[in-house]
Amino acid sequence: xxxxxxxxxxxxxxxxxxxxxxxxxxxxxxxxxxxxxxxxxxxxxxxxxxxxxxxxxxxxxxxxxxxxxxxxxxxxxxxxxxxxxxxxxxxxxxxxxxxxxxxxxxxxxxxxxxxxxxxxxxxxxxxxxxxxxxxxxxxxxxxxxxxxxxxxxxxxxxxxxxxxxxxxxxxxxxxxxxxxxxxxxxxxxxxxxxxxxxxxxxxxxxxxxxxxxxxxxxxxxxxxxxxxxxxxxxxxxxxxxxxxxxxxxxxxxxxxxxxxxxxxxxxxxxxxxxxxxxxxxxxxxxxxxxxxxxxxxxxxxxxxxxxxxxxxxxxxxxxxxxxxxxxxxxxxxxxxxxxxxxxxxxxxxxxxxxxxxxxxxxxxxxxxxxxxxxxxxxxxxxxxxxxxxxxxxxxxxxxxxxxxxxxxxxxxxxxxxxxxxxxxxxxxxxxxxxxxxxxxxxxxxxxxxxxxxxxxxxxxxxxxxxxxxxxxxxxxxxxxxxxxxxxxxxxxxx
Amino acid sequence: xxxxxxxxxxxxxxxxxxxxxxxxxxxxxxxxxxxxxxxxxxxxxxxxxxxxxxxxxxxxxxxxxxxxxxxxxxxxxxxxxxxxxx
Numbered sequence: 001x002x003x004x005x006x007x008x009x010x011x012x013x014x015x016x017x018x019x020x021x022x023x024x025x026x027x028x029x030x031x032x033x034x035x036x037x038x039x040x041x042x043x044x045x046x047x048x049x050x051x052x053x054x055x056x057x058x059x060x061x062x063x064x065x066x067x068x069x070x071x072x073x074x075x076x077x078x079x080x081x082x083x084x085x086x087x088x089x090x091x092x093x094x095x096x097x098x099x100x101x102x103x104x105x106x107x108x109x110x111x112x113x114x115x116x117x118x119x120x121x122x123x124x125x126x127x128x129x130x131x132x133x134x135x136x137x138x139x140x141x142x143x144x145x146x147x148x149x150x151x152x153x154x155x156x157x158x159x160x161x162x163x164x165x166x167x168x169x170x171x172x173x174x175x176x177x178x179x180x181x182x183x184x185x186x187x188x189x190x191x192x193x194x195x196x197x198x199x200x201x202x203x204x205x206x207x208x209x210x211x212x213x214x215x216x217x218x219x220x221x222x223x224x225x226x227x228x229x230x231x232x233x234x235x236x237x238x239x240x241x242x243x244x245x246x247x248x249x250x251x252x253x254x255x256x257x258x259x260x261x262x263x264x265x266x267x268x269x270x271x272x273x274x275x276x277x278x279x280x281x282x283x284x285x286x287x288x289x290x291x292x293x294x295x296x297x298x299x300x301x302x303x304x305x306x307x308x309x310x311x312x313x314x315x316x317x318x319x320x321x322x323x324x325x326x327x328x329x330x331x332x333x334x335x336x337x338x339x340x341x342x343x344x345x346x347x348x349x350x351x352x353x354x355x356x357x358x359x360x361x362x363x364x365x366x367x368x369x370x371x372x373x374x375x376x377x378x379x380x381x382x383x384x385x386x387x388x389x390x391x392x393x394x395x396x397x398x399x400x401x402x403x404x405x406x407x408x409x410x411x412x413x414x415x416x417x418x419x420x421x422x423x424x425x426x427x428x429x430x431x432x433x434x435x436x437x438x439x440x441x442x443x444x445x446x447x448x449x450x451x452x453x454x455x456x457x458x459x460x461x462x463x464x465x466x467x468x469x470x471x472x473x474x475x476x477x478x479x480x481x482x483x484x485x486x487x488x489x490x491x492x493x494x
Numbered sequence: 495x496x497x498x499x500x501x502x503x504x505x506x507x508x509x510x511x512x513x514x515x516x517x518x519x520x521x522x523x524x525x526x527x528x529x530x531x532x533x534x535x536x537x538x539x540x541x542x543x544x545x546x547x548x549x550x551x552x553x554x555x556x557x558x559x560x561x562x563x564x565x566x567x568x569x570x571x572x573x574x575x576x577x578x579x580x
Binding site for chain 2: 066267
């Protein structure tokens with residue numbers, strides 16, 4: 001039975017899709033200068049994130065604002081979301097950690113400071129760290145992710161430190177909405193609350209964005225989608241930041257669990273569904289390059305996007321390590337050159353499979369298909385082992401990457417980490433809206449549960465290339481007439 | 495006159511560089527205020543700087559032991575919910 005096809009191990013970790021949506025279109029209009037800046041940056045290039053790794057160093061604990069989705073008290077090693085770290089580092093410890101990771105993961109090209117507070121609310125610690133890294137590894141790209149409040153006053157220093165990529169979290173242009181997201185900001189030696197505080201934050205963010213783009217620094221804008229608060233408004237945000245020269249817009253879903261102790265968690269503010277997120281991303285995509293491969297990683301994450309090898313590089317472990325800088329540099333250069341070569345082969349450039357083999361029929365519905373994979377762009381993971389699924393949209397136009405769905409949904413603590421029934425329930429919830437899930441193998445219990453939930457389990461395409469398998473299954477389901485017409489998800493996207 | 499940092503401090507470093515009197519120092523299990531140096535920012539700023547940026551309710555108290563950021567003052571979470579959680 002095909003269901004029992006043995007799995008073979010591929011590369012592990014990271015996003016495994018060979019294509020993430022419109023990356024080739026996204027890259028094609030870029031100047032050579034910008035292309036050089038993003039080709040190996042996993043957070044700025046969808047293509048790059050299949051190959052290159054990043055790390056965040058948690059040197060910036062202080063923050064100068066309060067966001068309703070953040071709680072500075074929470075710290076769990078099993079949890080994955082921005083603002084969470086296990087170990088706060090001093091700059092010299094951070095530099096040593098970067099050396100350790102550079103040696104162990106030569107495809108690590110990017111070091112960012114993203115918290116757990118705001119890097120620019122900790123300028124001494126952040127810039128000391130950057131100087132230390134640049135000294136031993138000038139090839140590493142440096143970036144920061146900031147709330148923007150202190151951005152204008154630090155643009156000069158960012159430029160001087162060769163920080164080429166800055167992410168600003170911009171959730172609104174409107175102080176009324178802002179007051180619903182930010183209870184206060186610290187500005188000019190005072191805590192300023194409500195609309196007045198939000199107004200200052202918005203002004204500084206927009207000013208900082210303009211100053212950065214005027215200097216040619218690449219800016220990505222992150223927005224947290226909060227249903228009923230800023231969801232509709234984010235379309236206007238997308239247009240505005242594009243007009244001001246931002247390179248990429250990343251709309252992320254709110255993460256809110258009561259266990260996190262955040263305002264939104266405790267007040268039971270709901271997170272958007274995967275479908276709502278996708279619709280908003282698609283609506284914004286008419287105006288702006290959208291990022292869809294974000295994993296909302298921790299402020300101390302290490303590795304490819306979608307994996308976290310932070311536990312291999314704890315302070316205790318790196319303390320005794322010795323480094324041969326010359327050997328590390330040579331190895332990094334060789335590995336990265338090989339990856340660049342591989343990426344430039346035509347195979348890697350293919351992003352959409354034209355479904356020439358699809359039988360033309362009028363108004364064939366689009367369908368979301370989930371895939372379990374361990375990497376290598378093939379379907380090679382057991383359903384029960386998948387902690388995330390890649391989701392593709394199949395339609396008459398082809399197959400495109402839509403995003404990822406996690407089965408652990410940001411882990412809510414050991415009480416909720418029971419195996420078995422609970423895990424299956426979470427996996428099925430994560431697959432809501434999908435018409436099928438393709439995996440290497442699957443047990444009979446989840447098979448039946450998926451069928452009962454209206455999701456077709458499929459292990460007939462084990463070890464096949466993802467896009468081709470998705471296309472084949474879509475065609476088979478269309479032919480069998482099992483795709484309802486009510487699943488026009490994302491059908492309006494060009 | 496001196497403020498005090500108490501056990502709910504999460505060691506986020508936000509206050510330390512802001513102190514005009516250099517009275518705040520890293521310690522275990524949490525940051526502390528040197529009472530001999532602290533002026534509560536009297537004559538320097540309208541409000542004590544440490545308490546103006548501190549993100550944790552009740553982590554900084556005044557000379558009388560009163561929280562400078564009482565429960566419910568920083569997050570807008572209704573007091574009843576906070577008390578129920580505590």
